[in-house]
Amino acid sequence: MRRHERLIVAAGVLVLLASWEALVRLGRIDASLLPAPSAIAGALIALAARPEVRASLAVTAWEVLAAFAIAVPTGLAAGFALAEVPLLGALFRPLVNFLFGVPKSVFLPVFILVFGVSIPQKIAFGVFTTMFVLIVGGIASVQSVPRELITVSRVYGASRWQIVREIYVPAMAPILLESARLGMVFNITAVLLCEIYGARDGIGYRIAAWGENLQMPQLYAALVIVAVAAVAVNEALRLVELRLSAWRDRP
Amino acid sequence: MTRALVAIRAVSQRFGSDGAEVTALEDVSLDVPDGQFVALVGPSGCGKSTLLSLVAGLRLPSRGAVLCDGEPVTAPMPRKIGMIFQEANLLPWLSAIDNVAFPLKLRHVPKAERLGRAARMLELTGLAGFEDRLPHQLSGGMKQRVSIARGLVQDPAVLLMDEPFASLDEQTRMVLGDELLRIWSETRKTVLFVTHSLNEAVYLADRVVVLSARPGKVIDDVAVDLPRPRSFAMTSSERFGLLKDRIWQHIRNAERR
Numbered sequence: 300m301r302r303h304e305r306l307i308v309a310a311g312v313l314v315l316l317a318s319w320e321a322l323v324r325l326g327r328i329d330a331s332l333l334p335a336p337s338a339i340a341g342a343l344i345a346l347a348a349r350p351e352v353r354a355s356l357a358v359t360a361w362e363v364l365a366a367f368a369i370a371v372p373t374g375l376a377a378g379f380a381l382a383e384v385p386l387l388g389a390l391f392r393p394l395v396n397f398l399f400g401v402p403k404s405v406f407l408p409v410f411i412l413v414f415g416v417s418i419p420q421k422i423a424f425g426v427f428t429t430m431f432v433l434i435v436g437g438i439a440s441v442q443s444v445p446r447e448l449i450t451v452s453r454v455y456g457a458s459r460w461q462i463v464r465e466i467y468v469p470a471m472a473p474i475l476l477e478s479a480r481l482g483m484v485f486n487i488t489a490v491l492l493c494e495i496y497g498a499r500d501g502i503g504y505r506i507a508a509w510g511e512n513l514q515m516p517q518l519y520a521a522l523v524i525v526a527v528a529a530v531a532v533n534e535a536l537r538l539v540e541l542r543l544s545a546w547r548d549r550p
Numbered sequence: 551m552t553r554a555l556v557a558i559r560a561v562s563q564r565f566g567s568d569g570a571e572v573t574a575l576e577d578v579s580l581d582v583p584d585g586q587f588v589a590l591v592g593p594s595g596c597g598k599s600t601l602l603s604l605v606a607g608l609r610l611p612s613r614g615a616v617l618c619d620g621e622p623v624t625a626p627m628p629r630k631i632g633m634i635f636q637e638a639n640l641l642p643w644l645s646a647i648d649n650v651a652f653p654l655k656l657r658h659v660p661k662a663e664r665l666g667r668a669a670r671m672l673e674l675t676g677l678a679g680f681e682d683r684l685p686h687q688l689s690g691g692m693k694q695r696v697s698i699a700r701g702l703v704q705d706p707a708v709l710l711m712d713e714p715f716a717s718l719d720e721q722t723r724m725v726l727g728d729e730l731l732r733i734w735s736e737t738r739k740t741v742l743f744v745t746h747s748l749n750e751a752v753y754l755a756d757r758v759v760v761l762s763a764r765p766g767k768v769i770d771d772v773a774v775d776l777p778r779p780r781s782f783a784m785t786s787s788e789r790f791g792l793l794k795d796r797i798w799q800h801i802r803n804a805e806r807r
Binding site: 445447448450451452453454455456457461465466469470545546547 | 626631639641643700704
């Protein structure tokens, strides 16, 4: 974006916030449904200062990262296997496609039965949800490797390992990173959903409690925190992706 | 007599298994002396690309053998044989110079040396100044020049070209044809050049080998006795027309069958 465009966007956001604030103060918006931005900001500052809220955020962050660390390698390995081994692909790809389209929350009770209401349960559900994105991404990334480049490498005497390193890895990197980023979005949503559904700690657990008690400023403040964290992770992964895929022909 | 640098000895190639077996090449023999420019033509599906991939060591013939410099070809021989395809097939994440240096990288040639050699090849193919461009920043003709530079960078004795200009527009094709002849006269590689274009075949080659369709057999071997260097004016000469005509008769007969 150019500088004057940024200015226009910033001004627009300010105008939006100011009119929202004004509408609440004038009584046109019910503050018990949608509190004023100033009230949300106040709640945000108060929440950030409370140690038990910070602890809850840490619990959620740990669950999200653990689930991601497990789901990425296993999901990709499964995706590669389905793409490279025709028999496995024929057997499991219909199942993957079926489960990919189903809302995973249907399976939440199963996870509670197996793991109880616990941190491992949140991690397991996060892994389950995220893995599908990475399986599908893993399959797509293998299929994105141009066969001709493998032929070229063979003509020039590449070993099998050199073909993996020089052709497969760089050709697959953009799609792999993109599916990791998409997986992270699903992962965060899944862990939060899990915590809202039933938990003893975590920011989702707090959101559920504030919601039940109709503590709207706290609820919206928590949403801001979650949104900012999610956007930060998303943007960080996107920057890496852009750097690694500069060679792609973009308009 | 100059010895055959590439010798194709009674080669047959079958694809598929019993029932649906297709014979792509049958009993093809061809001796190519060192430094000769040979064009391979024939109706579509005559197995000329298959023949090239056998010489490249990308597959083994069902019967017969291919020898390069007296050695049987059983696997790719990157130091003796360079190959250029219809599409440039550049690695899209590597700059022009890194693409040219790629075969050297596979052989663990030190970086400074391989970049120096790649830069000289880009100069030879008329791309000095474009070293750092990525493939998507180059035109079709320039990409094919990079691909030719990559084929030459290990100084192989043999250059295999599989319809290298087929996806370029006619003007670019003619310019690159002249460039190829200039490079060939400077380096004196042995060239096996597969093409659909009779003009291209007669204009570039010392010798045009005509293959028939299914199964591919050598049906004619035409010596092109036009003087070198070739010029555009020759393409309208009587001799050029006669040579082209002779090849065309074979192709037409083969397509009719």
